[in-house]
Amino acid sequence: MALAAGRAMLMRSGVRLGTQAAARGGNGARRFMNHRVVVEPNTVPGVAVIKFKNPPVNSLTLEFLTEFVICLEKLENDKTFRGVVLTSDCPGIFSAGLDLREMCGKNPAHYAEYWRAVQEMWLKVYLSNLVLVAAINGTSPAGGCLIALSCDYRVLADNPRYRMGLNETLLGLVVPFWFKDTLVNTIGHRASERALQLGLLFPPAEALQLGMVDQVVPEDQVQSTALSVMTQWLAIPDHVRQLTKNMIRKATADHLIKHQEADIQNFINFISRDSIQKSLQVYLENLKQKKH
Numbered sequence: 001m002a003l004a005a006g007r008a009m010l011m012r013s014g015v016r017l018g019t020q021a022a023a024r025g026g027n028g029a030r031r032f033m034n035h036r037v038v039v040e041p042n043t044v045p046g047v048a049v050i051k052f053k054n055p056p057v058n059s060l061t062l063e064f065l066t067e068f069v070i071c072l073e074k075l076e077n078d079k080t081f082r083g084v085v086l087t088s089d090c091p092g093i094f095s096a097g098l099d100l101r102e103m104c105g106k107n108p109a110h111y112a113e114y115w116r117a118v119q120e121m122w123l124k125v126y127l128s129n130l131v132l133v134a135a136i137n138g139t140s141p142a143g144g145c146l147i148a149l150s151c152d153y154r155v156l157a158d159n160p161r162y163r164m165g166l167n168e169t170l171l172g173l174v175v176p177f178w179f180k181d182t183l184v185n186t187i188g189h190r191a192s193e194r195a196l197q198l199g200l201l202f203p204p205a206e207a208l209q210l211g212m213v214d215q216v217v218p219e220d221q222v223q224s225t226a227l228s229v230m231t232q233w234l235a236i237p238d239h240v241r242q243l244t245k246n247m248i249r250k251a252t253a254d255h256l257i258k259h260q261e262a263d264i265q266n267f268i269n270f271i272s273r274d275s276i277q278k279s280l281q282v283y284l285e286n287l288k289q290k291k292h
């Protein structure tokens, strides 16, 4: 379903699916290249590394979301893969979250298409049959943090400049209920209440203390740590681990699935408001002028 919609979207936007290139890297591993998402089968058997490559800040544009979902779907359907490490190819930034330009100055049909793509990405990551480990090698606000929170395990680089959290209120936005649920499921109710209302972005030591990440390691060890953690997760037979994951996550995902259309309509109504459009424009302008 998501794959078909994604293909249609890519066709509309002029991206040819046939352009995905395969090449052999130095270690002989096949390396699949999309435009914005690079998939590298790694030295650990059954594990692929997905690198976000949407410079300058890996913002979650419609095209990026579509490519990402297609990549995950392909890996899920390829039974040689059991686990995926998610990381970034953009130095210092895991993902800047939703692309603000997708939510500014567009029409309701675009907002609907964009929000559905955000929902589908979250459902795909949150309910993935694969083991997903986030190797967070940069800052990850809002939607970037959501991707990491939706993985099974998080390893964060020990760099005080890298902040993580759901900062939507700082942009004048109300966090969607399923972003909130994902955070509450990870760090608990009280910590989420404070973090969400204040739009807090946490440095590594605090993120670890809160349980927002599972490990903080030196920057040059993020990916290797993620891969060795993966080995531990893959020691469990897939079917029992998948059933257990599904049992724990199903209610949260079902909440969105049940209200998916209403959630899209709510997003359109909210984002189309003059006051919201104005505050997003001011936020973007401030980013340009480096006032943040």
Ligand SMILES: CCCCCC/C=C/CC(=O)SCCNC(=O)CCNC(=O)[C@H](O)C(C)(C)COP(=O)(O)OP(=O)(O)OC[C@H]1O[C@@H](n2cnc3c(N)ncnc32)[C@H](O)[C@@H]1OP(=O)(O)O
Pocket: 056, 057, 059, 093, 095, 096, 097, 098, 099, 100, 101, 139, 141, 142, 143, 144, 167, 168, 171, 173, 174, 175, 176, 266, 267, 270, 271, 284, 287, 288, 292
């Ligand atoms: C019911 C309704 C519910 C609505 C809920 C909507 C939910 C939204 C969730 C979100 O994800 S909103 C996005 C939140 N993201 C942020 O607040 C991050 C903003 N960006 C930054 O703080 C910084 O850019 C950075 C990530 C820390 C990187 O800093 P750096 O100094 O390295 O780069 P910049 O010069 O700031 O940025 C370069 C370039 O990229 C543009 N940009 C940055 N972030 C975004 C973004 N999220 N979307 C689109 N574009 C972004 C920035 O404007 C610069 O552009 P320029 O043209 O080169 O000036």
